[in-house]
Amino acid sequence: MIHVETYERYWILLSLAALVIFAIAIGVSSFMFGIQVPSPEALVNPNTVAKTGNFANPGLRQLAPNKYEAYIRAQASPWKFYPDKLEVPVGSTVTFYLTSADVQHGFKLEGTNINVMVLPGQVTKMTATFNQKGTFPYVCTEYCGVGHQNMFGTLVVK
Numbered sequence: 001m002i003h004v005e006t007y008e009r010y011w012i013l014l015s016l017a018a019l020v021i022f023a024i025a026i027g028v029s030s031f032m033f034g035i036q037v038p039s040p041e042a043l044v045n046p047n048t049v050a051k052t053g054n055f056a057n058p059g060l061r062q063l064a065p066n067k068y069e070a071y072i073r074a075q076a077s078p079w080k081f082y083p084d085k086l087e088v089p090v091g092s093t094v095t096f097y098l099t100s101a102d103v104q105h106g107f108k109l110e111g112t113n114i115n116v117m118v119l120p121g122q123v124t125k126m127t128a129t130f131n132q133k134g135t136f137p138y139v140c141t142e143y144c145g146v147g148h149q150n151m152f153g154t155l156v157v158k
């Protein structure tokens, strides 16, 4: 039996307790609050995404009163989000579907916890509810070329 100093034993126990607490925190956040690592909602062909399907005709679609889905395509050259303007009534829940037609982009929407990568070939899905009126800018957060700073848009809640 190895002799362990009293204080060292306390530190070992404290470290083990910290691990258990962290594991519980992960369990609570994922199972009780539904916080998950984003995973691709679907796979798409980046070469055709601007020509066919929902991302070829991006924008808002109303599913029910105060319930929308927004298809947004990020694209370089010209560096732009399609669309770069969205408008929903206050109290709306919007599910965002994002993809890129070329390189890696980012999508951060002010006033929400949406801050995701937008990758060619993958669809990223995030949902947010807008209970306050205002203008919420969205920007590209991944450097994507010389026009990166031009990639922004606004969501207006009225």
Ligand code: CUA
Pocket: 074, 079, 104, 105, 106, 140, 141, 142, 143, 144, 145, 148, 149, 151
């Ligand atoms: Cu798109 Cu930076």
